[in-house]
Amino acid sequence: MTTQTASGFTAVDSDLYTQAFRLLDPAPEPSTPAPAAPAPAAFVLAAPPVHRPGAVEKTLTDALDFLDTHGWAKHRLIHPEGARCSIGALRAAAGARNDAYRDAGNLLLDEARKQHGKGWESIPAWNDSHTGPQVRGVWEAAIQRAHHLNI
Known part of the structure; x- marks a missing residue:
């Protein structure tokens, strides 16, 4: 069986499409390459800033550490067993x-008054009239104030 197909199409010049596109876009601009993407920045994981206590904060912290280590005393600067009152601890810490x-003493007394x-x-009068937890609370608040004031 032979089947005849008549397409009815006329042969087209192969350059016809090229010419038509030139007419639609007569002067195509040369394509410029896209700028190269910048190299990704190297991410450096920096450590958070280290807090360096000021002289007042350090003195208060060292004095409270002294009280924690050697003990807290009332009614005397230095107890025979080594405990000290608040002013004695300040003196030991400051040197x-x-x-x-x-x-540090002014800040501690100011916090005691607050x-x-x-x-x-x-400081000795205040120290001798309060309990250990009350005195410790004032020390901790004074240290926090010194920290926030960066002194």
Whole structure:
């Protein structure tokens, strides 16, 4: 069986499509390559900034550590067994009556007045009139203030 197919199409010039596209876009611009993507930045995982305590915060922290290690005392600067009152611990931590010692003492007394009333004239008077937990709470608050003030 022979089947005849008549397409009815006329042969087309092969350049016809090329010419038609040139007419539609007479002057194609040369394609410029896309800019190269920048190399990804190397991610450096930096450690969080290390807090360096100021002289006042360090003195207060060292003094509280001294009280934790050697004990806290009332009514005497240094107990025969080594415990100290708050002012004795400050002196031990500072090593001398320097600016850090004075500023730490002022901050401690200021915090004592905030928590226990404005009538306290000195650290020894306040220290001797309160319990260990009350005294410790003032020390901790003073250290936090020094930390936030960055002193």
